[in-house]
Amino acid sequence: MNDVIIIRGGRVIDPATGTDAVRTVVLRDGAVAEVAERVEAPTGATILDATGRWVTPGFIDLHVHLREPGQEYKETVATGARAAVAGGFTSIVCMPNTKPVNDTLAVTELILARAATAGLARVYPCGCISKGSSGEELAEYGELQAGGCVALSDDGKPVMSSSLMRRALEYARTFGLPLTVHEEDLALVGKGVMHEGASSTRLGLKGIPGQAEEVMVLRDIALAELTGGRVHIAHASSAGTVRAVREAKRRGLPVTAEVTPHHLSLTDEDVAASGYSTDFKMSPPLRSRADVAACVEGLADGTLDCIATDHAPHSPVEKDVEFDAALNGIIGLETAFPVCLALVKAGTLTERRLVEALTASPARAFGLPGGTLARGAPADVAILDPAAEWLCTAGSFHSKSTNSPWKGRRLTGRCTHAIVGGRLVHAGGKES
């Protein structure tokens, strides 16, 4: 009987229950049955030896682009979900900027059907804030939620109309849905393609100041106060954003925020060092060292609730071009853990907070199941080898795309097993 999985010998880190000790985890009938020091294994149980590894709740990523429907050459629901579990993510929220966008039940249902067929990570669709993501009219939140959407976003684009944003926040309260907001003042962004600073000046590329993000964050915090609607700041990247969110939380406003592994670890200087590599081009752009330090500090102190990858697959068609012409975005599901684990090694983040930011915090921000190994929780588990060293190459990825700034770098830390609903869906790293 394969309904029981026993994970032995691993260090169980589950911030939601305050657990950090070597324990045995018992998964039965798709749920966590027990986390205990000593367990009698029933005959026929699958036994996984996790000695020397971490056993954590499966990671939850609130910000992923799966590209299906419409751009299946970049990623599909199935390949994205495969990449997710390879990176330790057992639940992912997929952004609605597909072709067509997810502003109707039909698209939501298609994504969920594909996810069910794939049978890998749990996929939670995010619906559009506005019809067609055009920033003009409200989408049908009631229908989207009934179909399975857990949040709303026009991600990829800011909601430039303050009036529409106000109404969206008010209307979404009916359903308790959070709005994931991509914060950029498009007039301040202009034709900018990277962070504005000494590096953009050296490269002769048009810059985008951090304030392009900050002014929109400040607006939406003000609107959260006005409406009581839930604002979730997508991919925080500037020191000003961290400061604004910290103040909003201090005042008790319904604001949460996420930060990507790349905004915690790479700077605009890396863009210059890469020699115009478009694997370093994304929105918001990689910012200054001071911004990165502020984001790390914000994540450590809980101002920024969670780590989200903004996994954004693109093919060479979009990336093997001039920097100005390249599309924004990089993949992130399969490198998030080692990249963020480096912060622990650098002493700027604790192990507990790292795991929390990948599990309990995102679950809480969107009210999703999982994120804990408490008895009765979904049997979603990641087993991680924090000492595994590997060379990241284009061949390392399960994603259909390879637009990653970590290609060619040695990384430490890797997911060795992922379990979703009590089923082992990933075992062993793809050899590179």
Next chain:
Amino acid sequence: MIGRQKHCIALEDFSREELLQVLDLAVSMKEVLLRPIKKVPSLRGKSVVNLFFEASTRTRSSFEIAAKVLSADALNWTSASSSVTKGETLVDTARNLEAMRPDVLVIRHSASGAPRLVAEHVGCAVVSAGDGAHEHPSQGLLDCFTIREKLGTLEGKTLAIVGDISHSRVARSDLHAFTKLGTTVRLCGPPTMIPAGVEGLGCTVTHDLRTAVEGADAVVMLRIQHERIGDPLIPNTREYSRLWGLNGKKAREWLKPSALILHPGPINRGVELSPDVADGPHSVILDQVQNGVAVRMAILYLLAGGDPAEAKA
């Protein structure tokens, strides 16, 4: 090769010695250019492709003449549209040209970094003839050549660069080259035209024209592009000209008698330079054009595989 450089894409990558290698060789090249019969067989059998994605008369002609004086075959490939609108990617275009086996690919493109992208995909030497707001290395070298020729040295001299620094690839190449050769560089323009963090590249910044040009040994006046008006970086050309343009009165009162005035061209007469200054005693603008051919001959010669020792003989 220019020193260790296989390409000529960014003077930021050049060492002082590599810059001097080009400048010294350009002296010999200028002699060739001044002969009654302007033709030497140095690059016979070699070919140079000029791949221009942006309109250019001066720079393209200059590279073409430089190639022809050295007996290389020159082909001009002009594309009014960018790769995005044309449907063929820049990399594909470059690979197609590479298949014709040129020795040097000269490229001008509106996107910063485009020559570098091309260089990563082709085997021949790549020379940037200007990319976006990044660099214009042959212009930087010809500015160095012109001032060195007139003043004897660049060491200990002061250069002012005035205008829209943010959008200027010439300013960046000048800044990198002159600072490496011992010249103090002052940048000047309205704050809307000074790029973030530029002081970190080893120059000073002022918004006052007089402060910038007083005591300077040379002044590079940059062209004000009409599309910047209403961008909105400046209110209009009238106010710009009053505050940052150089006219005869300011030149007489503020400039050293020996100061040189350079301009990368084409000039907006009456905006950054009044006609009496553009054509006056300080101006070395036409020397720049002539020296540009000599400098480009040196670049092509070195990158197409010529022997520096032989060229001097």
